[in-house]
Each structure stands twice: as structure tokens, then as C-alpha cells.
Amino acid sequence: MTEETVEGAGQTLVRLEASEIPLNASLEWPIVAADGATLFDAGAVVPDAPAREFMFRHFEPHRALREPAPSVSEEDTARDGPPTLEDIGLTIGVRVGLRGTGGVGSVMYASRVIGFSTPRRNGERSLFVTQPLMTGFDPLELTLGEQVDLVALTGRGVFRFACTVDATCREPFNYAVLSAPGAIRRLRTRKFARMPTRLAAHFAPEGEPDSARRLARVSDISPYGMSLTVASPAARMGDRLQVSFQFKTDGVDVKIDAIAIVRHVGTSDPADGSAAYGLEFESLEPSQRIALKSFMAEHS
Secondary structure, eight states: OSOOOEEEEEEEEEEEEEGGGGGBBBSSOOETTTTOOOOETTTOOOHHHHHHHHHHHSSSEEESSSSOOOOOOOOHHHOOSSHHHHHOOOTTOOOEEOOOTTTSSTOOOOEEEEEOOOOOTTSSOEEEEOBBTTTOOOOOOOOOHHHHEEEEETTEEEEEEEEEEEEEEOOSSOOEOOOOOEEEEESSSOOOOEEEEEEEEEETTOOOOOGGGGGEEEEEEEETTEEEEEESSOOTTEEEEHHHHHHHTTEEEEEEEEEEEEEEEEEOTTTTTEEEEEEESSSHHHHHHHHHHHHHHHOO
């Protein structure tokens, strides 16, 4: 394992190299994505080199070093007055959504908090964030003085706030320095729309055993269906797939295991042969559909 560590989703993760992951052999430990989502459970098998290459192409495989820390209760975070940076519970490694004036429409790009400045006399601290990225688009170029809109999901809730770009840096990698957050507010009920995402998922043809499930990536999602990128497309329109994935909303871990109908099969990517299925959920429990709407509202 490399020396690089990430603190996210309440646990410390160490990034893995491809050479550390055996093929066609039971794993001694689970492999998780940078956000803590399970890619392969302990005892599961990474079947071949293409499956491993797909995992590294679409995710950032890590190994967890310790169990998630307990979440902070709402009572512990209750404060008088508007929320502050301390109330948000923002920590290094937390993923944030960032929308800039130079972005594509209202799409939010993915970024990550990598540091804070020393507190000033008034207690304010600047944020250091990675250059915002979005699959299918060029990296978002931020402009000095530009105001950006951010959404952060932490153990204390979902918060939206504004910052000004104070500096952009190229060394040792692309990152930005943002002003202290302003106009912080906790998000509650919000509208949702079809949303790009990057969730780990597992799938197999309907009726196949769990051992036949392969790793895939949820590229976008709605409460009624999703786009699922797979390493080796074999399904046809009208086929039914068993699909499972998980996410967290309002501090609760939600796992969905459902049957989805293939409504579209995309063109294979010439780089690795992967392709996207357009899936429609055949049925979801009402509570699961509500949870999906909540998840999308938090990240919109």
C-alpha cells in the first residue's frame, strides 16, 4: 500500500496499488472507494485483469485502517445564530460540490477539502480545495475573485455556502484557495433532477447467484432509473439485472437491491471496452425512492 492516506466518511483509508490486489483469489480485506463505498467485500474475488483495470479507471481503490467514528448528534451541533464553519463539521478529505460562474449550466463539479488556513483574529479560516472535476467535462478553471457556490455533506448535515476564489495554484498540483465561507445555511427539502454521480454498484443478470455479481459504476441517477457503466457489456435491451448500491442521506446509510430493466445499451468506450446501460427500476420500496430523492436533493 502507498503512504497516502485520506480521512473521509469517518474512517482512515490508504490507497491501494494494482499490484496489491490479487486476481481470482479471495480477498483478505475489503476494498473501498475514496468515499468509503464498498467495491469488493472481504472474501470476494476480483476475477481478472480487466475487472481490476475497470476498478482503477472508475474509482480510487483504498483499504480501510479503522472503523468509522461515531457521528455527531444534532444536539451536540445545535448553536444559536447562523451556522459557522465549526458548525458544519468540515474536515480535510471531505468531498464538496462546487458550482462556478464558468461552469456548464447549473452542474456541480466534485472537489475535495485539502486544508484550512490559520484562524484570523475574527476566527475566519480560508479553505484549500482541489480543482473541481466532472466526468465528461474539462476540469473547472476558477478565476481570481470569482464567487463560487458549494454544497458539503458532513456528519452534521448538508450545508450550502458561498466563497470567493482568493488564489489558484499549479504546484505541486492544481488547487484553489477560497475565502472563509459566507451565507452558510443547512439544506432541508429541495427539488431534485437527474443527477450525475459516481457510486459503486454491483450487478448480475436476474436469477444469477450473488457470486456472479460484477463491479460497475452508477454514472447518473434518478428515483426511477440510472446509467450504469460496466466493464464488459453483455446485456441486451429488455434484459433484467439485479443491481445493488448504497449511499448515505441525512446521516443514514441506505442500501438498495433492486431489479432494473435495460432500456438502452450505450456505445463501447474504445479505451477500455466499457459501456453504459440505461436502466429503469422495475420496482422500489417507497422508502427507497424517498431516500433517493433526499440523496439527490442534498447533492443538487
